[in-house]
Amino acid sequence: MKDMKSAYTNPGHGVVRPLILTQRTTTGxxxxxxxxxxxxxxxxxxxSQLVMRRxxxxxxxxxxxxxxxxxxIPTSEFIQWIMTHGHLRIECSDNTPSSQMQAAGETH
Structure with missing residues (x-):
């Protein structure tokens, strides 16, 4: 069987492994x-490139x-596509439980 993971491995520190999306073996x-x-x-x-292998x-x-x-696909184009077509959710420090407890305990 061909070793697909070797195409993504950087030698030394910071080894990059692919994210396996699907894997299937069928025996008859x-x-x-x-x-x-x-x-x-x-x-x-x-x-510079996001790579999907089948x-x-x-x-x-x-x-x-x-x-x-x-x-x-170039990484920059993929990021732009996600920003244009993806679902946006905004989170900020004002929405964290510790900030809410602090705000509730304050008296002005």
Missing amino acids: MLNAPILFQETCLGIAQDQ YFERFSPADSHWVEYIHS
């Missing part, structure tokens, strides 16, 4: 091929075939 009857699928999300070593493998003792689809 005895002597039938094993089907393996994995989708993971990672970041390029220079952090890996498919059909394995049997007689032979093995795999294919990997690699999708990437």
Whole structure:
């Protein structure tokens, strides 16, 4: 089986591992091929690209075939897309329990 994680590993301190989004293994009857699928999300070593990999493998003792689809987008474009299309939630220090207790205990 191909080692997908090696593509995301930075040598030394600060090792980056992909986030596995889905992973599935299917086995059929005895002597039938094993089907393996994995989708993971990672970041390029220079952090300029967000990378999604979709890996498919059909394995049997007689032979093995795999294919990997690699999708990437510049990190800055992805951040801009999230800010434009994502759900915004705003939190601030005024909403924390300790601030509320402090405010409730104050007398003016």
